Amino acid sequence: MSTITSMQDAISDGVSDGDSVYLAGFTHLIPFAAGHEIIRQEKRDLELVRATPDLIYDQMIAAGCARKATFSWAGNPGVGSLPAFRRAAEEGIPTELELEEYTHFGLVAALDAGASNLPFAPLRGFIGSDLPDHNDNIARIESPFDDDYVYAVAPIEPDVAVVRAQRADENGNAHLWGIQGEVKVAALAADTVILTVEELCPEETIRSDPNRTLITSDDVDYVVHDPYGSHPSYAQGYYGRDNEAYIEWADIASDVDRVEAWLDEWVYGVEDRREYVEKLGVDRLLDLDPDNAYAEPVNMGAYK
Amino acid sequence: MNYTNSELMVVAAARELENDDSVLVGIGKPNLACNVAKRTHAPELRMVYESGTIGSDPSKPPLSIGDPVLASGAISIEPMRNNFNYQLQAGRLDVGFLGGAQIDKYGNINSTVIGDYDDPTVRLPGSGGACEIAGHVDRTLIITPHSERRFPEEVDFITSPGFVGGREGREELGLSGGPEAVITDLAVCRFDERGEMYVDALHPNATREAVLDRTGWEIEFADDLGTTPDPREEELRLIREDLDPDELYTDQEK
Numbered sequence: 378m379s380t381i382t383s384m385q386d387a388i389s390d391g392v393s394d395g396d397s398v399y400l401a402g403f404t405h406l407i408p409f410a411a412g413h414e415i416i417r418q419e420k421r422d423l424e425l426v427r428a429t430p431d432l433i434y435d436q437m438i439a440a441g442c443a444r445k446a447t448f449s450w451a452g453n454p455g456v457g458s459l460p461a462f463r464r465a466a467e468e469g470i471p472t473e474l475e476l477e478e479y480t481h482f483g484l485v486a487a488l489d490a491g492a493s494n495l496p497f498a499p500l501r502g503f504i505g506s507d508l509p510d511h512n513d514n515i516a517r518i519e520s521p522f523d524d525d526y527v528y529a530v531a532p533i534e535p536d537v538a539v540v541r542a543q544r545a546d547e548n549g550n551a552h553l554w555g556i557q558g559e560v561k562v563a564a565l566a567a568d569t570v571i572l573t574v575e576e577l578c579p580e581e582t583i584r585s586d587p588n589r590t591l592i593t594s595d596d597v598d599y600v601v602h603d604p605y606g607s608h609p610s611y612a613q614g615y616y617g618r619d620n621e622a623y624i625e626w627a628d629i630a631s632d633v634d635r636v637e638a639w640l641d642e643w644v645y646g647v648e649d650r651r652e653y654v655e656k657l658g659v660d661r662l663l664d665l666d667p668d669n670a671y672a673e674p675v676n677m678g679a680y681k
Numbered sequence: 682m683n684y685t686n687s688e689l690m691v692v693a694a695a696r697e698l699e700n701d702d703s704v705l706v707g708i709g710k711p712n713l714a715c716n717v718a719k720r721t722h723a724p725e726l727r728m729v730y731e732s733g734t735i736g737s738d739p740s741k742p743p744l745s746i747g748d749p750v751l752a753s754g755a756i757s758i759e760p761m762r763n764n765f766n767y768q769l770q771a772g773r774l775d776v777g778f779l780g781g782a783q784i785d786k787y788g789n790i791n792s793t794v795i796g797d798y799d800d801p802t803v804r805l806p807g808s809g810g811a812c813e814i815a816g817h818v819d820r821t822l823i824i825t826p827h828s829e830r831r832f833p834e835e836v837d838f839i840t841s842p843g844f845v846g847g848r849e850g851r852e853e854l855g856l857s858g859g860p861e862a863v864i865t866d867l868a869v870c871r872f873d874e875r876g877e878m879y880v881d882a883l884h885p886n887a888t889r890e891a892v893l894d895r896t897g898w899e900i901e902f903a904d905d906l907g908t909t910p911d912p913r914e915e916e917l918r919l920i921r922e923d924l925d926p927d928e929l930y931t932d933q934e935k
Contacts, residue, residue, distance in 0.1 A: 403732045403761055404747020428761070429809070450809030454745030455708055455929075458806060466804040478793075481731060481810040482765035489762055501770050505789075505842025505854050506812045511798050525855070555752040556732045557760045613749050620744045670753060 379549035379572070379597040384606075384649060387571045387599040388414045396536040397424035397447070399567060400433060403558025404454055405613060406541040408573055409433050410606035410650040416440040417644060426535050428484045428559055432609070432626050435459040436644070438474065439636045445475040447533070449484040456623050460630035470633065478512055483530050485559050487514070490532035491566030497529040504528070538567030541603075542591060543612055544576040545583070549597030552582075552589045554672075555613025561591050570596055573603040575612050586675065605654045605662070616665040684912050686866035687931040688920055689884055691717060692912040694778070694824050694864045703727040704776040705769065705814050706737075708746050709930050710824045711778030716742065716924050717916055727756075729774060731810040733764040742924045765810065769817045772857075777814035777821045783836040784825055786878050786898050787850075788843025788860030790815065791836035798838060808840045815841035820861040827865035827895045834898040844876030851876065867892050869909055870900070882907035 382390075392398060392415060400408045412433035415423070424445040425434050431454055437443055439461035451462050465474035479487065482502040490498035499518065509515040514531040540560045542551035549572050553560060564570045572592060577600075583590055609622035629635045647653045654662070684692075687710070694714035698704060700723040706715045716739065719726045728737045732747040736756030743750050752758055759768070768774055781790035782805050792811055796802030815821050821843070825831055843860045844851045851859055863870040867887040868880045879901040880892055885908060892900065925931050 404745050405732070405749070405752070448807065450807050451804075452806035452809075454747060456744070458804075463804050467801055478807055480808040480812040481761065482770070482813045485762045485765065500766075501816070502765075502813050504816050504856055505839065505845050505851065506808070507798075507839045508793075508808065508812065555749065556734065556747055556758060558732065558747075559761045561760060562762055611749055613752055617749055618744070623744065667749070 379594055379600050381547055381600045384414050384601050387601050388418055391569050391571050391599055392420055392537050394420055395422045397426055399426045399535040399538040399563045401540045401560045401563040403556055405556040406607050407610035408539040408541050410603050411539040412437055413644045428481050435461040438462055438465050440640055441471050447477040449479045449481045456627050487530040487533040488562045488566045491534035492562050497531055499527045499529050501527055535567040537569045538563045539571045540564045541573050541607055544578045545574045546580040548594035549600045550583045550594050551592040553591040564592050564596055569598050571599045572597045573601040573606050575604055575615050577602050606650050617667055684917055685932045690824055690864050690866055692916045693869055693909050697822050697862055698723050700725045702775045705729050705774050707778045713924050713930055717919055720919055733759040733761055769813050774818050777818035779811050779823050780825055783831055783833055785836045786834055787876050789836050789839045790841040791838045793838045793840045795837055811841040816856050819858040823863045827867040829895050829897050832896045848876035882909045884909045
């Protein structure tokens with residue numbers, strides 16, 4: 378059963394030092410506000426799990442929150458590499474970073490095994506690649522039925538998943554549209570789920586379109602109403618991706634002192650996401666505003 | 682008409698695509714190339730992105746493969762698990778578009794690490810979906826600048842399989858398809874019956890010497906070595922005005 382709470386309380390109650398944490402989302406609906414709150418609360422020794430660790434993980438690594446990254450593509454999407462991730466992986470700055478590496482398919486299959494209560498998941502992935510030599514949780518298995526073979530990955534079951542959606546009711550039944558990424562499977566695989574949303578809505582809104590529900594309340598522990606909580610990533614239909622911020626990060630993160638200054642100004646220097654958004658300013662947010670494009674309504678029928 | 686090497690690379694890559702292809706689009710120049718193709722000779726091109734958008738028709742250039750313009754107006758959006766499972770693994774996609782830090786004579790790609798895996802000189806982003814793209818599509822297209830550093834005889838790490846140790850090596854692993862073309866800033870390379878890369882066409886102004894200088898092995902040239910056709914005015918206009926106006930992926934100053 379889920380509780381409506383503030384981001385501060387959700388992170389404080391839900392995330393402990395040493396936890397494996399999955400901040401889900403493929404470019405879309407990335408829980409930046411949750412990541413910043415984890416930094417502010419100075420959580421340490423986290424295993425940061427995610428297919429695409431982007432800027433938020435770079436920021437968490439730079440802030441010293443991480444001991445390990447489990448991932449499949451560690452880059453700044455469309456821009457280049459992640460400077461803080463690289464400093465940690467190559468030089469141990471500010472902390473040594475253990476890596477557990479997959480392909481995208483391998484990582485989502487491992488989450489699927491975790492979500493499905495299976496001892497492993499099979500996939501035609503990794504074939505011909507050197508990756509299995511460097512990860513003990515990837516193994517070749519022979520088909521029990523013929524002479525075919527596949528690779529298997531061990532389950533990934535994060536301690537905590539933070540997932541975002543456009544809207545949810547107070548119990549945590551959530552509608553998500555646009556790119557879904559690995560949000561559902563990450564939530565199902567994790568022990569504790571923090572759901573953060575742009576909007577709270579009545580349960581009737583959710584029930585009016587059940588096919589759009591990605592997460593249901595029985596999988597959610599905390600519900601946080603967190604408008605603009607994905608900036609500089611985006612929420613489809615609510616605001617666009619702040620590409621400038623992604624491009625700027627390449628410069629900022631290339632220098633340790635500039636990263637510190639950035640964290641001081643944009644993370645430690647604000648109380649919460651509301652202050653961050655105020656600091657960002659109206660003009661920048663309006664520039665990210667999309668025009669409206671509504672999906673055609675669906676007739677679910679009222680049956681008597 | 683004047684054009685730059687990076688513009689020629691994008692256009693040459695776009696011409697590898699056919700109208701009825703389904704293509705798994707990569708970020709950067711591959712993304713540009715697919716969008717050029719779709720807006721010129723291949724309007725029916727089905728663009729699928731790793732983010733799960735199927736049949737994307739972006740209204741403006743996406744910076745990343747997860748941009749909202751790839752979702753709005755798409756035919757369908759699949760969760761990541763389904764996209765890799767049912768689209769790629771099941772063999773529903775024709776073409777995959779990849780880049781990489783190193784590519785070797787068998788078309789194997791390294792986008793993981795330069796140097797030793799456990800003590801890297803340069804830690805690169807890693808596979809993402811590239812390993813499965815290279816393993817499961819019929820034709821892999823690769824775009825990368827031509828330099829000796831990028832074209833070693835053998836990559837430091839195989840992230841995405843090409844012909845592995847030759848065409849037979851790939852077949853023995855149970856992989857179909859394979860790399861079809863490597864488009865660089867000097868040439869368009871293809872693969873012979875052994876699975877080894879050779880130069881099929883030189884770009885205008887490029888020389889055999891430049892290619893040999895910047896390739897880490899004695900790369901061979903086709904007997905009927907061709908010349909890459911110039912970009913057309915419309916293709917250049919698309920790149921400069923619509924698809925990469927901020928020159929993120931192309932240098933447009935000539």
